[in-house]
Amino acid sequence: MKILVINSGSSSIKYQLLDMAAESILVTGLVERIGEASGVLTARTFPGTGVEKRFQLETMIPDHSTGMQLLIKQISDQQDGVIRDAAEIEAVGHRVVHGGESFHQPALISEEVIQAISANVPLAPLHNPANLDGIRVARQLFAGVPQVAVFDTAFHQSMPPSAFLYALPYELYEQERIRRYGFHGTSHKFVAGECARVLGRPLAACNLITIHLGNGCSMTAVENGRSVETSLGMTPLEGLIMGTRCGDIDPALHAILHRSRGLDIEEIDALLNRESGLKGVCGMNDMRDIHAARQQGNKLAQLAFDMFVHRLRKYIGAYFVVLGRVDGLVFTAGIGENDHMLREAALSGLENLGIVLDREANAGKPGEWLRISAPQSRVEVLVVRTNEELEIARQTVEVLGQASVATQLEAGRQI
Numbered sequence: 569m570k571i572l573v574i575n576s577g578s579s580s581i582k583y584q585l586l587d588m589a590a591e592s593i594l595v596t597g598l599v600e601r602i603g604e605a606s607g608v609l610t611a612r613t614f615p616g617t618g619v620e621k622r623f624q625l626e627t628m629i630p631d632h633s634t635g636m637q638l639l640i641k642q643i644s645d646q647q648d649g650v651i652r653d654a655a656e657i658e659a660v661g662h663r664v665v666h667g668g669e670s671f672h673q674p675a676l677i678s679e680e681v682i683q684a685i686s687a688n689v690p691l692a693p694l695h696n697p698a699n700l701d702g703i704r705v706a707r708q709l710f711a712g713v714p715q716v717a718v719f720d721t722a723f724h725q726s727m728p729p730s731a732f733l734y735a736l737p738y739e740l741y742e743q744e745r746i747r748r749y750g751f752h753g754t755s756h757k758f759v760a761g762e763c764a765r766v767l768g769r770p771l772a773a774c775n776l777i778t779i780h781l782g783n784g785c786s787m788t789a790v791e792n793g794r795s796v797e798t799s800l801g802m803t804p805l806e807g808l809i810m811g812t813r814c815g816d817i818d819p820a821l822h823a824i825l826h827r828s829r830g831l832d833i834e835e836i837d838a839l840l841n842r843e844s845g846l847k848g849v850c851g852m853n854d855m856r857d858i859h860a861a862r863q864q865g866n867k868l869a870q871l872a873f874d875m876f877v878h879r880l881r882k883y884i885g886a887y888f889v890v891l892g893r894v895d896g897l898v899f900t901a902g903i904g905e906n907d908h909m910l911r912e913a914a915l916s917g918l919e920n921l922g923i924v925l926d927r928e929a930n931a932g933k934p935g936e937w938l939r940i941s942a943p944q945s946r947v948e949v950l951v952v953r954t955n956e957e958l959e960i961a962r963q964t965v966e967v968l969g970q971a972s973v974a975t976q977l978e979a980g981r982q983i
């Protein structure tokens with residue numbers, strides 16, 4: 569079964585074609601600079617010969633429809649493509665950032681689902697419209713092919729109100745839906761599943777802390793396979809320190825910045841989202857640059873690293889208590905997968921919590937996953953390479969399975 573995964577942004581479309589029989593990637597590509605003077609499509613194909621092929625095309629891509637047509641042509645190109653005909657694609661899975669409270673699960677896309685995603689645009693004004701563009705275009709170009717929406721927020725819909733509510737007047741939740749939603753759900757779900765597989769237990773029997781550290785950073789407490797607490801909030805600004813985002817601050821700082829600097833609300837929003845975090849403290853937001861700088865004695869780079877680690881440890885402590893019992897702790901995404909110094913700093917001295925790092929294993933190179941805890945560690949610590957596209961494709965297949973069972977049941981009832 570071949571599934572096309574689409575991640576449609578405002579000026580780009582990331583895509584991946586997967587063969588779900590072996591869960592192998594056939595093509596991974598990116599259409600960029602949609603709507604600009606010159607666009608570009610870059611792709612890597614894995615045609616099964618073991619030889620990776622690269623493909624690049626520079627041309628004007630005025631809109632998402634043109635971009636999608638180009639990527640379909642690239643995938644099914646007679647010479648360089650990996651399939652003979654776009655009709656071989658059995659389903660399309662779409663990443664959708666915000667499902668609000670409407671979606672606890674992925675959904676088979678229908679007009680009602682599109683309306684519900686549109687209704688959640690105020691919660692993700694930059695992302696949901698771009699995701700919808702991708703859905704609309706794909707529905708035109710793949711008429712009759714089932715399409716599934718997979719939401720970044722859905723995994724966290726299992727959080728209880730005590731965890732997802734802000735201590736604000738309750739009517740703000742009832743009327744404005746102001747609450748914590750959490751993000752990176754597809755990644756947290758994927759690595760939690762992989763961790764359970766490595767531990768040899770059903771996910772539903774695992775208590776895990778999953779730590780996603782990329783440009784955006786978040787942590788999730790997973791109880792019996794379900795998210796019960798996560799660090800990102802109503803927007804992806806809360807919680808851990810990130811590349812350019814501040815994470816937790818005193819909310820009174822908005823008023824203070826307004827009074828002392830005369831900043832208006834848009835300027836404060838931009839400051840906290842784009843000029844803060846690691847970048848705000850030391851001018852750099854890539855952890856590799858920060859390591860290089862601190863090794864050369866840059867004090868602000870050292871401070872940014874120390875602050876990042878401190879916040880992470882504070883959250884690990886909090887999530888231990890939320891869960892009571894922790895079976896596994898998982899690091900993932902750009903920093904989590906690659907940065908052994910960060911992982912060592914985050915977990916040092918936690919033997920009393922049952923976490924004992926194997927420093928040698930921690931310095932090793934992860935493949936799909938790597939165990940970095942010592943044999944005597946009560947908590948298994950893993951590095952797991954996240955794979956959101958594969959998770960979207962898996963959930964797409966699952967939804968199709970459920971839909972076909974539902975159709976059969978319905979047909980049975982009619983007989």
Ligand code: ADP
Pocket residue numbers: 781782783784811853854855856901902903906907
């Ligand atoms: P995104 O959140 O955009 O998907 P990634 O998960 O790819 O991003 O993470 C990107 C970040 O990962 C970079 O900004 C960089 O800080 C960090 N990173 C990547 N490789 C390394 C490495 N070898 N060591 C430390 N940090 C790394």
